[in-house]
Amino acid sequence: MRVEFVMRRLVLWPLVFCVVAQFGGCKSSTVSEVALEAPPQTRPRDSRLARLYFLREKGLVGTEVGIKVDGKPAGSVTKGFYFFSDKPPGRYRIACLNPISMDYETEIEIEGGKTYYFGIGTPQVAAPGQNLLNQALAGSSGQQMRPTSPLMAGFSGAALYQIESAEGPAVISQLKPQ
DSSP: OHHHHHHHHHHHHHHHHHHHHHHHOOOOOOGGGSOOOSOGGGSOOOTTSEEEEEEEOSOOTTOEEEEEETTEEEEEEETTEEEEEEEOSEEEEEEEEOTTSBOEEEEEEEOTTOEEEEEEEOOOOSOHHHHHHHHHHHOOSSEEOOOSSHHHHHHBSOEEEEEOTTTHHHHHHTSEEO
16 A cells, blocks of 8 residues: 555656646746846837747746847746847847756847747647647747757747737737736
8 A cells, every 4th residue: 555655656746747847838037037128118119120029828827938039038928928129130049948948949030120929838849639738728829930959849848939920919919018
């Protein structure tokens, strides 16, 4: 009887940890680690800059994903929130930070005056049924962006999705600014 109880515990705790890691896209940084600028809502928009929105539609309550742009912290986002950053035109490397799994990094070319929407969700790398479950619990709208390394998609707890410019405002309207 005692051996059964111990074996059940030995199996249960790693299973719980794996489920949280798979669906979480867990907290990656605290506010003190993130370089905070002036509140973005108070800054006027410069038409020469591109606006990059980062959002999290779904996910486990309390999970937070940090975002870096060209290796510099840009902010973090939790379920139901978004933030944005204005950047000059050019090629950028964007990363989702996750302390218990590999970071997800991708590159994008942006143009001045345009608006881009990036969702954070679970990577789609499993069997179709598992991908559907992952998307229902912690997915994102849009198309999963290609990682800079093939290993990133398989070993990351969170991935970046690019949302079409026409759909972005509707998605943002359902979320709160961070």
